[in-house]
Every structure is written in structure tokens, then in C-alpha cells.
Amino acid sequence: MxxxxxxxxxxxxxxxxxxxxxxxxxxxxxxxxRAPGRHYHDLRHVRWVVHHVRELANATDPPRTDGEVDRxxxxxxxxxxxxxxTRHDNEARSADLARRALLEIGWDTGAVDHVGTLIExxxxxxxxxxxxxxxxxxxxxxxxxxxxxxxxxNRYGDYVRNxxxxxxxxxxxxxxxxxxxxxxxxLARDRIFPDVLRLDRWERRARANLAxxxxxxxxxxxxxxAGGGREP
Numbered sequence: 001m002x003x004x005x006x007x008x009x010x011x012x013x014x015x016x017x018x019x020x021x022x023x024x025x026x027x028x029x030x031x032x033x034r035a036p037g038r039h040y041h042d043l044r045h046v047r048w049v050v051h052h053v054r055e056l057a058n059a060t061d062p063p064r065t066d067g068e069v070d071r072x073x074x075x076x077x078x079x080x081x082x083x084x085x086t087r088h089d090n091e092a093r094s095a096d097l098a099r100r101a102l103l104e105i106g107w108d109t110g111a112v113d114h115v116g117t118l119i120e121x122x123x124x125x126x127x128x129x130x131x132x133x134x135x136x137x138x139x140x141x142x143x144x145x146x147x148x149x150x151x152x153x154n155r156y157g158d159y160v161r162n163x164x165x166x167x168x169x170x171x172x173x174x175x176x177x178x179x180x181x182x183x184x185x186x187l188a189r190d191r192i193f194p195d196v197l198r199l200d201r202w203e204r205r206a207r208a209n210l211a212x213x214x215x216x217x218x219x220x221x222x223x224x225x226a227g228g229g230r231e232p
Contacts (some may be wrong), residue, residue, distance in 0.1 A: 040162035052144035139194035
């Protein structure tokens with residue numbers, strides 16, 4: 001068992017459930033995140049999102065309740081459980097699977113519906129022009145999911161390269177255009193991370209990483225335009 005799986009299993013048993021049904025669903029979540037073609041949206045990503053939601057939930061004022069943390073961890077575990085880079089309904093499908101799983105595990109319907117709503121909110125990442133302000137609990141999940149933007153430069157570079165591998169069906173031009181649009185829209189936001197959390201350090205790091213990526217992409221585009229397609 002990998003370190004990622006061990007840490008997630010511990011969090012799952014504490015916040016999601018124990019017993020045969022819960023164990024079977026945990027194994028299903030792990031298997032799905034180890035599917036071929038997952039290079040960034042894999043088990044390690046889930047581990048880090050779970051880590052961040054627990055950390056951020058404890059830092060809010062007031063801290064999130066135990067029940068809210070349980071829902072956040074469940075949402076983090078399921079938020080990318082369905083992932084296909086060629087589709088645009090991954091969040092909705094992941095939310096549906098989470099609702100089914102949690103009902104089978106024995107969660108009450110109100111908590112199940114909340115987890116599904118949290119997962120569906122992550123679809124906003126695909127529309128970075130959406131500047132709506134979420135409630136605090138939703139903000140915790142959204143910030144945790146984007147936490148990689150605020151990591152050190154080397155890890156940020158790995159993230160971009162691994163996402164590129166997941167979009168291998170796109171040629172370089174289409175990938176670059178889509179990625180530049182995402183980066184530009186993120187940088188145009190007043191705040192990348194929900195304002196209610198006041199993640200100023202994350203904000204500075206994320207903007208530095210995004211700006212560096214954009215500058216590098218512009219340099220590559222310019223070199224290809226001027227040099228007959230060769231890398232600079």
C-alpha cells in the first residue's frame with residue numbers, strides 16, 4: 001500500500017465510514033484514481049486535497065464543525081472520481097456517484113446532498129471568469145482543489161506537465177490556447193482563492209506561478225512564430 005493510500009484510508013475511516021460497504025467504496029475510489037491516463041488527477045491529488053481541506057477547515061473563524069469536515073473530506077475523496085479530459089460533465093457525474101456511495105454507506109440524505117453540491121461547485125474551475133463568492137465550507141473545498149497553484153515552482157511545473165499529459169488528445173496549439181485562456185482568466189480575478197479565507201500567501205505564490213507559466217508560454221509561441229515552428 002502506498003503512502004498516499006495509507007493516509008487516505010485513515011482519513012476515510014475517520015470521516016467517511018468503516019465496515020464492509022465503506023471499505024468496498026474506498027477500494028473503488030482508489031481504483032478509479034489509478035486508472036490509465038490519470039497523471040495529475042490521481043490518488044496523490046486526492047491526498048493533497050484532503051490534507052488541505054482538513055487544514056483550512058480548522059483555520060476558519062469559527063472552525064468548521066466535525067460534520068462539515070466529514071462532508072468536506074468525503075467531497076475531496078469523490079470530487080474527481082469520474083474524470084475524462086474529453087468531457088465537460090465530470091463534476092456532475094462524480095457528484096452522482098458520491099451520492100450513491102454515501103447513501104449505501106449509511107449517511108443521511110441531508111449530508112449526502114451537501115456533499116454532492118460541494119462537488120458540483122468545483123465545476124467553476126472550468127469557468128475561471130466565475131467570480132461568485134461561495135459560503136465558507138464550499139470555499140474550503142474550492143481553495144483546497146486549487147492549492148497546487150500556490151506550491152513551489154518545481155511542483156507547479158510538474159502539475160502543468162501532468163495536466164498536459166491528460167490532454168494528450170489535443171495538439172500543442174489547441175492545448176496552449178486553452179491553457180493560456182485559463183491562466184489569463186485566473187490572473188484577471190480579483191482573488192484566485194475565495195476572499196473569505198484570506199489566503200494571502202497562497203494568493204501571492206499562485207499569481208507568481210501563473211505569471212511565470214504565461215510568460216514561458218508566450219516565449220514559446222513567439223519562438224515558433226518567428227522560427228518556423230522550432231522551440232526557442
